[in-house]
Amino acid sequence: MSVHNARPGSVRKPHVVVIGAGYAGALAANRLQQNRDIHITIINPRPVFVERVRLHELVAGTGNATVELAGLLGERVRLVIDTATRINSTTRTVELESGSHVTYDYLIYAVGSTGAVPASVPGAVEYAYPISELEHAERLRATIDVLPDNAPICVVGGGLTGIEAASELAEQRPHAKVTLLCGGILAPSVGEKARASVLRQLTKLGVIVEDEAVVAEVGPDRVRLSDGHSLPSAATVWTAGFGVPDLAARSGLTTDGIGRLVTDETLTSVDDPWIFGAGDASAPAGPQLRMSCQAAMPLAARATSTVLARIAGDEVKVLHQSFVGSNISIGRRHGTIAAARQDDSPRSFYLGGRLAAFVKEMVCTTVVKQIAKEGRRPGSYRWPGATKRPASLDSVAG
Ligand SMILES: Cc1cc2nc3c(=O)[nH]c(=O)nc-3n(C[C@H](O)[C@H](O)[C@H](O)COP(=O)(O)OP(=O)(O)OC[C@H]3O[C@@H](n4cnc5c(N)ncnc54)[C@H](O)[C@@H]3O)c2cc1C
Numbered sequence: 001m002s003v004h005n006a007r008p009g010s011v012r013k014p015h016v017v018v019i020g021a022g023y024a025g026a027l028a029a030n031r032l033q034q035n036r037d038i039h040i041t042i043i044n045p046r047p048v049f050v051e052r053v054r055l056h057e058l059v060a061g062t063g064n065a066t067v068e069l070a071g072l073l074g075e076r077v078r079l080v081i082d083t084a085t086r087i088n089s090t091t092r093t094v095e096l097e098s099g100s101h102v103t104y105d106y107l108i109y110a111v112g113s114t115g116a117v118p119a120s121v122p123g124a125v126e127y128a129y130p131i132s133e134l135e136h137a138e139r140l141r142a143t144i145d146v147l148p149d150n151a152p153i154c155v156v157g158g159g160l161t162g163i164e165a166a167s168e169l170a171e172q173r174p175h176a177k178v179t180l181l182c183g184g185i186l187a188p189s190v191g192e193k194a195r196a197s198v199l200r201q202l203t204k205l206g207v208i209v210e211d212e213a214v215v216a217e218v219g220p221d222r223v224r225l226s227d228g229h230s231l232p233s234a235a236t237v238w239t240a241g242f243g244v245p246d247l248a249a250r251s252g253l254t255t256d257g258i259g260r261l262v263t264d265e266t267l268t269s270v271d272d273p274w275i276f277g278a279g280d281a282s283a284p285a286g287p288q289l290r291m292s293c294q295a296a297m298p299l300a301a302r303a304t305s306t307v308l309a310r311i312a313g314d315e316v317k318v319l320h321q322s323f324v325g326s327n328i329s330i331g332r333r334h335g336t337i338a339a340a341r342q343d344d345s346p347r348s349f350y351l352g353g354r355l356a357a358f359v360k361e362m363v364c365t366t367v368v369k370q371i372a373k374e375g376r377r378p379g380s381y382r383w384p385g386a387t388k389r390p391a392s393l394d395s396v397a398g
Contacts, residue, residue, distance in 0.1 A: 013037050013038055013039050014037075014038045014039070014105040014106060014311055015038070015039040015040075015041065015103065015104055015105050015106075016032050016038055016039070016040050016041075016104065016105065016106045016107075016108065016307055017041045017042075017043065017094060017102055017104035017106070017107050017108070018032075018040070018041070018042040018043070018107075018108040018110055019042075019043050019084045019087075019094060019107070019108070019109055019110060019111055019247070020042075020043070020044060020109075020110040020111040020112055020279070020281070021042050021043075021044035021049060021069055021073070021079070022049070022050065022052070022110060022111075022112040022279060022280075022296070023052075023112075023279060023293045023296045023297055023300070023367065023371070024110040024112070024278040024279025024280070024296040024297065024299060024300035024303075025042060025044070025108065025110035025111075025112075025278070025279065025300070026042070026049055026069070026072055026073060026371050027297050027300040027301065027304075027370075027371050027374055027381060028108050028110060028278055028300040028301075028303055028304045029042040029073060029074070029077045029108075030072075030073060030074045030077060030371060030374035030375040030378060031300070031301060031304040031374050031378050031379065031381065032077075032304055032307065032308065032378070033074045033076045033077065033375075033378035034304075034308060034378040034379045035308050035311060035312070036076075038311065039078070040076055040077045040078065041077075041078045041079075041080055041102060041104075042073065042077055042078070042079055042080070043080045043082055043083075043084055043094065043096070043102065044069065044079065044080075044081065044082075045081065045082065045083045046069075046081065046134070047068065047069055047070065047079070047081055048066040048067060048068055048069060048134075049066065049067045049068075049069050049072050049368070049371075050065060050066055050133070050134045051063075051065045051066065051067065051364065051368060052065070052112075052132065052133075053293060053364050053367075054364060055131050055132070055133075055134070055136075055137040056131060056137075056161070056164045056165040056168045056169075056329075057168060058134075058137045058138070058141060059131055059137050059140050059141050059144065059165060059168070059169070059237070060144075060165075060168040060169050060171070060172040060173075061141065061144075061145070061172055062168060062172060062332055065134065065137065066134065067368055071372065072368070072371055072372050072375060073375050074374070074375035074376065074378065075375075077375070080096075080102065082096040082097055082098050082100070083096065083097040084096060084097075084111075084247055085097050085247075085250075086247070086250060086251050087107065087109075087247065087248070087251035087253065087275070088251070089251070089252075089253070089271070089272045089274070089275065091103070092104050092105065092107070092274060094107065104274070105274065106274055106275075106276065106307045106310070106311070107274060107275045107276065108276045108277075108278055108300075108303050108304070108307065109247075109248060109261050109269075109275060109276065109277050109278070109281060109282065110277075110278045110279045110281060110282075110296075110300065110303075111244070111245045111247055111248075111279075111281045112244070112245070112279055112280045112281055112296075113132065113242045113243065113244045113280035113281065113291050114130075114132050114133055114242070114243050114244065114245065115130030115131065115132035115133070115136060115238065115239070115241070115242065115243065116130075116240075116241035116242055116243035117130050117238045117241075118241070121215060121216065121217065121218060122216075122217045122218070123217050123218035123219050124215075124218045124238060126218075127218045127219060127220050127236060128156065128218045128236045128237070128238035129143065129235060129236065129237050129238060130237075130238050130239070131161070131165060131237060131238075131239060132161070132239075132242065140235065140237065143235050144169070144173075144235055147176075147234050147235065148234075149173060149175040149176065150175040150176055150177075151176055151234035151235070152176060152177040152178075152179070152231070152232045152233055152234055153169055153173070153176055153177075153178050153179070153233060153234065153235050153236075153237065154178075154179045154181055154215075154223050154231055154233035154235075154236045154237070155169070155178065155179070155180050155181065155236075155237040155239060156181050156183070156215050156223070156236060156237065156238050156239060156240050157181075157182070157183065157238065157239035157240030157241070158180060158181070158182025158183060158184060158185065158186045158187060158188070158209075158211070159187070159188065159189065159239065159240070160187065160189070160326060160328050161239040162180055162182070162237075162239040162240070163180070163186070163187060163198055163202065163328055163330065164328060164329050164330070165237050165239055166178050166179075166180040166202065166207045166237075167201070167202055167205050167207060167329070167330040167331045167334070168329070168331055168332070169237075170202075170205040170206050170207045170331070171205050171331035171332060171333075174206065177206075177208065178206065178207050178208070179207070179208045179209075179210060179231060179233075180202065180207050180208065180209045180210065181210050181213040181214075181215055181223070181225070181231075182209065182210060182211050182212070182213065183212075183213065183214045183215065183240060184211070184212065185211055186198060186199060186209055186211055187328070187338075189290070189326060189338075189344075189346065190326055190328075190336070190338035190346050190350070191338060191339075191346035191347060191348050191350065192348070193348055193349075193350050194326075194336050194337075194338035194339075194346070194350035194352075197336045197350055197352035198328060198330065198336045200352070201330040201331075201334040201335075201336065201352065201353075202330060204334070205330065205331050205334070213225050213227075214226040214227075218233075218236050218238075221233065221234060223236055242258075242280070242291050243258060243259065244258055244259045244260050244280060244281045245259070245281065246259050248260070248261040248281070253269060253271050253272065253275065254269070254270050254271050255283070256283040260277070260280075260281055260282055260283035261275075261277040261281060261282050261283065262277075262283050262285075263276065263277040263282055263283065263284045263285065264284070264285050264318075265284060265285045265286055265318035265319050266302075266306045266316045266317070266318055266319070267282065267284055267299065267302050267303040267306055267319060268306060268316075273310075276303040276306055276307055277299070277303065278296070278299045278300040278302075278303040278304075279295075279296035279299055279300060280292075280295075280296055282299060282303075284299070284319055286319070286321075287321075287343060289321055289344075290323070290344055293367055294323060294324070295321055295323070297367070297370070297381070297383060298319075298321055298322075298383040299319065299321070301381055301383065302317075302319045305317065322342045322383075323340045323341070323342060323343065323344035324339070324340060325337060325338050325339040325340040325347075326338045326340065327356070327359065327360040327363050328356075328360070329357060329360045329361070330357070331357075332357065333354060333357055334352070334353060334354065334356070334357050335352070335353070335354075335356035335357035335358075335359070335360045336350055336351070336352045336356050337350060337351040337352075337356045337359055337360070338350045
């Protein structure tokens with residue numbers, strides 16, 4: 001398939017292509033519909049939207065974490081089920097795994113993130129299970145499903161994903177010994193009081209939390225720690241570290257140390273004025289942003305505004321990202337909400353227990369509803385800080 005599009009100065013409608021239909025890409029594609037005079041195409045490897053924030057639920061058997069994209073995308077968004085293999089910025093073409101290609105006038109790069117199981121830890125790549133993509137989570141679920149009820153499980157990584165995975169598994173498998181190997185402090189991104197709340201709730205569920213435990217080797221049925229101790233582990237879940245797809249780097253675009261597309265504050269690629277970044281796979285100028293839905297969706301909204309402004313010849317505004325905190329589910333019935341300042345540094349306020357679990361569930365559900373609503377009513381999405389106008393918010397020529 002080849003799609004031919006307008007070039008600047010042409011009377012044909014511009015074609016905006018979005019790569020990746022995750023939180024950022026799906027929102028961006030829907031939001032682009034604000035301009036009725038453009039063609040919009042989104043490329044994604046699957047016909048479903050993956051609620052990555054629920055992948056630990058899929059692993060534990062408490063949720064399925066997918067929603068049909070057909071029901072989520074607006075009627076003017078054309079979905080291409082394929083994988084982008086290269087961006088040719090000279091011909092403005094996205095090459096696809098199927099052998100076909102799509103030509104664009106404007107390109108939004110929203111390929112998200114993935115797990116990073118380190119090759120430097122012997123046995124990790126062979127035996128540990130990441131859970132950051134749908135297929136990873138499905139593979140682990142299939143493994144866990146056939147384990148005896150009391151089979152021990154080790155979860156590596158004391159960050160938010162590790163906490164959510166360990167607690168969900170412990171709640172669903174009360175006869176199993178679930179150990180969380182933090183490799184440092186538990187929940188390093190939250191304040192002390194919130195951390196204590198997380199620890200209390202993990203302990204109630206029977207999770208054994210090993211703060212300083214660093215994994216030195218993973219085997220088929222155990223993990224070895226750097227202090228020489230060994231722990232039985234019928235399934236080792238790896239949640240420490242995130243990586244990103246290498247599509248931008250492979251396409252010769254400037255990326256940061258982990259492969260995210262480097263952009264300016266308008267989310268325009270530093271190499272190419274027709275390419276824009278959104279979500280986990282982008283590294284905008286300014287302070288480092290935590291990979292999260294909380295950042296991915298505002299980044300998508302900003303990238304979309306930049307594209308629409310460029311098409312209309314309007315002024316382009318710079319990103320203003322504002323965090324509010326972390327919502328951590330701890331099993332189905334507990335949670336901790338840790339408040340953060342606008343720059344994502346922790347505040348001391350937190351909310352724990354069932355109310356936090358309820359709020360977390362509501363946030364996960366609302367996010368998907370917001371994307372769907374954007375499909376029906378483009379421009380309706382609002383985010384924290386969207387209406388604030390900080391001193392740094394400048395306009396640049398469109
Ligand atoms: C278990 C777990 C729990 C989490 N919990 C939270 C949480 O509570 N709160 C929070 O804010 N964040 C959470 N996160 C992180 C959050 O899921 C990500 O930050 C978010 O998904 C980023 O959105 P995105 O749109 O940038 O990328 P993604 O959601 O990863 O979407 C990227 C899309 O691009 C597609 N894609 C990739 N490569 C290509 C290609 N070459 N061609 C075409 N398509 C491609 C992918 O298949 C995917 O559909 C969690 C993550 C995990 C794994």
